Amino acid sequence: MPRVIPPVVDDDDRFFWDGVARGQLLIQRCSGCGVLRHPPVPMCPQCLSTEWDTAPSAGRGTVHSWVLSHHPTEPDASPRIVALIALEEGVRMVSNLTGVAPSDVVNDMPVSLVFETFEGNVTLPQFEPAP
């Protein structure tokens, strides 16, 4: 189980991490105009409303881009694949790919959401190749 940097969690993103703790991937949704936004911000850039709720993601998306993340100087046993996921709801989100070898990753491959818990009881949304 690799160690990860835990999220800081602040007023503007607490809903997201609370959702992760319940096994949900939540996207911020403007109550005024319905626009989804990620990363979350406290005001809608479309209609300037500060009212919002959340929409649970279906957890399906594609790999928009990806890199293999090694520590720059220390050997790491299991480098992670970092991917920019294009969720089918229309927002992009940085996450990791799991259950796939780097040599098998291709852009635009379909992926689906899983949750993984890392050292220190840090849970992160992750993505694996879609079945």
Next chain:
Amino acid sequence: MTAVISGIGQTEFSKNSGRSSLQLAAEASRAAIADAGLTPADIDGGVTFAMDTNDELAVIRCLGIPSLRFTARTRGGGGGACATVQLAAAAVLSGQARHVLIWRAFNERSRRRFGQPNPRPPDAANDWYLPFGLDTPAKVYGLTFQRYMHRYGLTNADFGLYTVAARAYAATNPNAWFYKRPITLADHQASRWIVEPLLRLLDCCQESDGGVALVVSAGGDGVQISAAAQAHLVGGDEMYSYYHDDLTTFPEVSALARELWEQSGVGPADIDVAMIYENFSPIVFLQLEGLGFCGPGEARDFIADGHIGPGGSLPVNTNGGLLGEGYIHGMNNILEAVRQLRGTSANQVRDAETVLVSAGRSGLILTT
């Protein structure tokens, strides 16, 4: 009245300066003030990066500058390099100051290395990146560049074409870290991976210790600041984006270019030398395209055809750039632009009259 760059100064660029960043800032500033033919008492404004650790009051105390009546700092990292000149020019053109000293100095190799995953103050804005492993600039930027690479079917060897060109300039620049050390594409391909599948060691800038300073004055002798602009677009970040519609373009640079052409009245065909910020080689490709020197996806062939190298139609980063000369947060590229216009570059481009400097989200057109 116009704003001019009246003086430039720097320390040596090294991997271990052996002295404080404040001393580097003071030494570079002392050189720039002398180069402008001024004395410290003439300086009445000061500009640096928000990130710079050398406080205004500490700098003027070193230099014996009696007082400042204008100070400003620009946000973020190297994308703001040219913004320092814009701020200084705005100050002298509006009469808020007469001679503005700009400095940027750090021990970025021997102390806090930008390329390492450093501990940082807790900031929830990083919750979308750090927990997932985006803990160095190479990874952060790589995640955008990979889409560009995919879109145009490039390999890491294509990015190496830029490094070979930059190192050819560095090899003949005595001020460069890689002086007398040109490389081949095979050398580039033999360097170790930093971020697969796109960045090898020789795609990365040279973390350096050093200081750079300039003096911007109202009128008088100097290099003319014909245009100075910043471009910050919603959804973008320092010099990358995960949230713009199309990650294979650099819309900040395109916006910057439009502003620079409009202010100066020149266009891409008028540029004799281009100084282009490169923390990593792929960002040169995106900027060449965004600035309009070639079309989308054409940077690879533009570079392969020799346009940016010595004797090319658009010499780029004639000091060796941040990969070859040293990384002083992009500020050393502005000094090289000034040297080209003065006719004093180690790799002088004959009759250089118009130089573009792009730092990704800030830029300049400088003229003789």
